[in-house]
Amino acid sequence: MSEILLDVKDLVKHFPVQQGVLASRLGKKCRAVDGVSFSVRRGETLGLVGESGSGKSTAGRAIMRLIEPTSGSVTFEGIDVLKLRGKSLKDFRRNVQVIFQDPYASLNPRMTIGEIVTEPLKIHRIGTRSEQIKQAKELLEITGLNPEHINRYPHEFSGGQRQRIGIARALALRPKLIVADEPVSALDVSIQAQVLNLLGKLQDEFDLTYLFIAHDLSVVQHISDEIAVMYLGRIVEIADWNMLYKEPYHPYTQSLLSAVPIPDPKLQRTRERILLVGDPPSPIDPPTGCRFHTRCPIAQFPICADVEPELREVAPGHTAACHFAKPFPILIKDPEDAGE
């Protein structure tokens, strides 16, 4: 196993709640990320999944210091990221790049794609103008775009092509870690598969490490080595990609996996769906004890409402934060076996 590239401990990001005159004085805050710890090994991919409002994107942004975390520690190659200032922060950013979800909003419509892809090089003063352009052309080639289109504007490209431009921009500085925040969610399935293959190819070619944030479990499973599941600002389960799908231990992961419709009608008919009641609670006022207890099908009282479960090892390389964690197979391949 390779060394740990990124190590996150007890990361917390609280946002002040601005609604209401007294709210901020009363100390009300949105606990978007509330004590998250994980690590990513060099050359591997950690998938961070969760529903909207689970804090997965906030966690990603806090790690890159696109927003300042409230507390916790982030260590990248042994350096404490949260203490970085000025030049050393800029150097860190050279090593950590981001790909955003929305290929329409994340590219400046007034810049040509050449300008977009060379901008990181300009900011970090790498190479001469002609070297930068040469570099940009190479990057376009690598990401499957036509280098002759370097003077075109983003609107001339389709969604999938724009996402490739975003990837080329992220690669420009030859980063070590790429935080990909829902990079394929806005794309059609056939295009999504193209971009996923591209990301896989680039990982091998450039020895990249990914923090892959997404809500689509099948996509995350495909690309990740390890998967962390978030619920209301907390990680509820971390496991190897194949373990998580075969034997999820946390009831939230189980219901999440069982809710994903599988493109196999016979299997879908026999499969049992664990339906959760209600909507996820607000992170402004998360439930006491285990945050999932209000929707949990196996919650027992009073323990689940009083005591917050710690992440503990439930199987080798598999941790879950549940008092009653036990394996429950969700995906049964053979419909004949599903009857029992």
Add this chain to the structure above:
Amino acid sequence: MADDKLLVVDNLTMYFHTRDGVVKAVDGVSYELNSGETLGVVGESGSGKSVTALTIMRLIPMPPGRVEGGDVLFRGESLLKMSDNEIRKIRGNRIAMVFQDPMTSLNPVYRIGRQIAEPLILHKGMSKRDAWARAVELLDLVGIPHPESRVKDYPHQFSGGMRQRVMIAMALANDPDILIADEPTTALDVTIQAQILELMEELQKRIGSAIILITHDLGVVADMADNVLVMYAGRPVEYGSVDQLFYRPLHPYTWGLMDSLPEYDVDEKSKLCPIKGQPPSLINVPSGCSFHPRCPFAQPVCSTDVPEYRIIEGGHGAACHFAGDPGFTRAEASPVPVPAAEEVAW
């Protein structure tokens, strides 16, 4: 006999006439829908699946849209030939629609109750008081807690999943014969999606409506649909029962869609096999089979002749020159070798 059919879409063709050219948004779509049936319509963005539904509902502004041919028969009556007054009696009453985005499809300045009551007052001639009481009942039916107080709330006070429940309550207010659901769960989280799909199935059983479910998610189709229509570039490319389509797909485009999906429950990761290239512009649809530039099995005939939609077995058909040929299946067909230089682009 035709009168027995709930909905017959017969070779429906609708083009948009724009300054940039003619957009062939719906190009010869045909299908039948029976009571209680769920038809899944799948395809990528721009395949014409939503526009077909909007054309059926007469919700396309004409111009720029123009129906070029074909017809839509609802219980034997042509929806396309009806006057505006007649169609209004059917729309929102006999045929209702649920849209993808529950935020923009509710009016933010009216209370939820008023919005649900509106179709009841319009179509059923209910009094305001009765309609309001029925709105409370409907909210209860779609599983919204405390309906008596929630009915007085405004849309922004509801979460995404709850708003979609409200949309379904509105659509079902008059027990429609057909519910057209256009990506009803795409904007929702999976656990909420599961709740909404379950709700739609339950209500379908109770009311006996037919559902046209438009989606890009093959998983949702496998879960909900009885029959499936696959569309590409405004044309239907394959139609069949859900089992026929998933276990014996005929059209290379359908294979491509399935191969693009990551597989579940595997021990070894395999590379995805995406469809190369991207969907064509509907202004400039490729000649012959519109899928031929992206099809790994394309032969010279594919770029010259438009393939006819042919039934291969038991109602299962496809628009492909080679569909049903021995050996031309998802597992067995071998792609035409691509010159290496061409492959680099993708």
